[in-house]
């Protein structure tokens with residue numbers, strides 16, 4: 001029997017991406033109702049993922065899944081962090097802001113973090129998972145794939161930025177890929 005999992009996002013791209021990660025899980029994924037808007041008021045990725053999963057589960061009476069992710073730069077004390085999506089109006093302005101704030105800084109260490117939470121129909125959190133991918137912030141963008149901060153996030157082991165990687169390679173090492181890999185065995189147990 002297929003089980004229904006409501007994805008706490010209004011973004012069809014995110015639904016598609018989750019469908020790919022959870023393809024063999026036996027769950028059918030669907031978008032949350034459009035009118036249901038949840039503010040990300042938490043101060044950690046995990047808090048925001050739990051908040052969204054819980055509220056969507058309660059509102060729909062179904063199991064719900066939510067993720068929250070972003071970039072943490074060591075020399076900026078973890079900024080932009082949970083404000084990654086809101087750091088400036090567009091992707092290129094967000095990149096420009098990070099590069100400006102790191103101007104003259106030799107420590108370029110950074111990480112992408114992804115937290116995922118799954119809530120049961122009563123709003124209780126059933127599972128959580130987190131994935132981290134370490135890298136370095138370049139001085140200028142490189143590559144034109146991916147989205148967000150991908151062109152400035154360089155992974156030394158692969159000698160590529162996220163924006164230079166195929167979706168398959170990025171998915172195999174990324175924060176999101178690792179979080180879903182950790183979640184899958186738990187989801188299969190239900």
Ligand code: IMP
Pocket residue numbers: 067068069070071084085112146147148149150162174
């Ligand atoms: P979310 O949709 O609330 O999780 O926002 C995540 C934000 O963090 C995005 O808008 C991007 O700016 C950034 N981000 C998260 N994951 C990635 C990634 O894999 N590549 C580039 N930027 C990312």
